[in-house]
Amino acid sequence: MSWYNTEGPLWDFVLYSKVRYIRNVAKQRFYSDADRNRAAENTARLDSILQKNGFRAEKVAAGVTAQALSLLEKGFVERDFVYSDKPRALYQNEPCNLLISLGGDNFISISSIVSGASIGEARNMAAGAEELIDREMPFAYLEGVGYLSPRISDCGSGAELSSALYLPSLRLSGSEDVSSLAPHDMSLRPMMCGGENLGDIYILSYVPHHLSDEESAVRYFGGAVSKIIEKEKARLGMIAQNNDKNIFESARRALGTLLYSSALSEGELLRLLSDIRLSLCTSESRSEDLPRVATLNYLRAEGLSASVILASGKTCSSQYDCDRARAALVRGYIEHKNEVKNVK
Numbered sequence: 001m002s003w004y005n006t007e008g009p010l011w012d013f014v015l016y017s018k019v020r021y022i023r024n025v026a027k028q029r030f031y032s033d034a035d036r037n038r039a040a041e042n043t044a045r046l047d048s049i050l051q052k053n054g055f056r057a058e059k060v061a062a063g064v065t066a067q068a069l070s071l072l073e074k075g076f077v078e079r080d081f082v083y084s085d086k087p088r089a090l091y092q093n094e095p096c097n098l099l100i101s102l103g104g105d106n107f108i109s110i111s112s113i114v115s116g117a118s119i120g121e122a123r124n125m126a127a128g129a130e131e132l133i134d135r136e137m138p139f140a141y142l143e144g145v146g147y148l149s150p151r152i153s154d155c156g157s158g159a160e161l162s163s164a165l166y167l168p169s170l171r172l173s174g175s176e177d178v179s180s181l182a183p184h185d186m187s188l189r190p191m192m193c194g195g196e197n198l199g200d201i202y203i204l205s206y207v208p209h210h211l212s213d214e215e216s217a218v219r220y221f222g223g224a225v226s227k228i229i230e231k232e233k234a235r236l237g238m239i240a241q242n243n244d245k246n247i248f249e250s251a252r253r254a255l256g257t258l259l260y261s262s263a264l265s266e267g268e269l270l271r272l273l274s275d276i277r278l279s280l281c282t283s284e285s286r287s288e289d290l291p292r293v294a295t296l297n298y299l300r301a302e303g304l305s306a307s308v309i310l311a312s313g314k315t316c317s318s319q320y321d322c323d324r325a326r327a328a329l330v331r332g333y334i335e336h337k338n339e340v341k342n343v344k
Helices: 036-051 064-073 117-137 214-260 266-282 284-289 293-303 305-312 319-336
Strands: 014-023 057-058 087-091 098-102 110-117 159-166 187-193 196-206
Touching: 014 117, 014 214, 036 057, 036 087, 036 098, 036 117, 057 110, 064 305, 098 117, 098 196, 117 159, 117 214, 159 187, 159 266, 187 266, 196 266, 214 266, 214 319, 266 293, 266 319, 293 305, 293 319, 305 319
Parallel strands: none
Antiparallel strands: 014 110, 014 159, 057 087, 087 098, 098 110, 159 196, 187 196
16 A cells, blocks of 8 residues: 555645445444354455455554554554454555455445545545455445444445645645635545644545435545645745745755754654645745655655554654654655755
């Protein structure tokens, strides 16, 4: 699963787009209420279906682990999977950017996450995976209600469309009121880290009505993303007219901090990456002096706390150890990509 290693449409402003289906098994108790034997039987059936269709099983340790939290940081799974006390399983199909998880509030979650504003591509891949499972293991569906879930709020389409958007103009203008940016039937919220809105990343999400045409819903959502980004570019253009030199200087300072700090907190990393991304989005003529968008996306995905701890093994016994490991990861990756030739 490597949305942060590939380029997609508008990927300087849209980190990724994701389609998620939540499904339960027809004529069966919900996974949370099923007895162990029936749950094990359904899990074995799902395992057989997925592995013969190119999915690879991943071992998932019990409890709230760095592995599970790292998947959450990257947008691959949801909180209900991370904090579930039920047996869990995970399957990946990397060429198709597909991930299927078992063990959250619902029996399975089918997710496709791709780089940039490619919500149609994500939907097609997620729908293909859903169809191949449904052929052999029909899903719980009720006419007039839609797909069934143990949570009433999840009943209906059983689908969610979302994109991670870079919207720095809200902070720069001194206003973080996002209510007017998205259509009334969509949610736009900050991507929180440690309880704070850091890095100027926002999640736009939409749950289509279960009676709506899904292709139309995808077009509607994609249009909303495009409109938000068009407005963001216009606002940034106005800000950059009077502040271009300061924006570029802030990016250079951010790059220097990333390269020479012996320790970096999660919040510092996200703020510095935002300063560099802002310059790339507003000062194209100077972009050769700064890391590429691909580097920023990689560091944002791999530089958060759980991912750093997971990569470092048992060496992160304190927050300071984690901050040092994060600084080493950032410095080593930028230098490995030969993106510091104009800095020293």
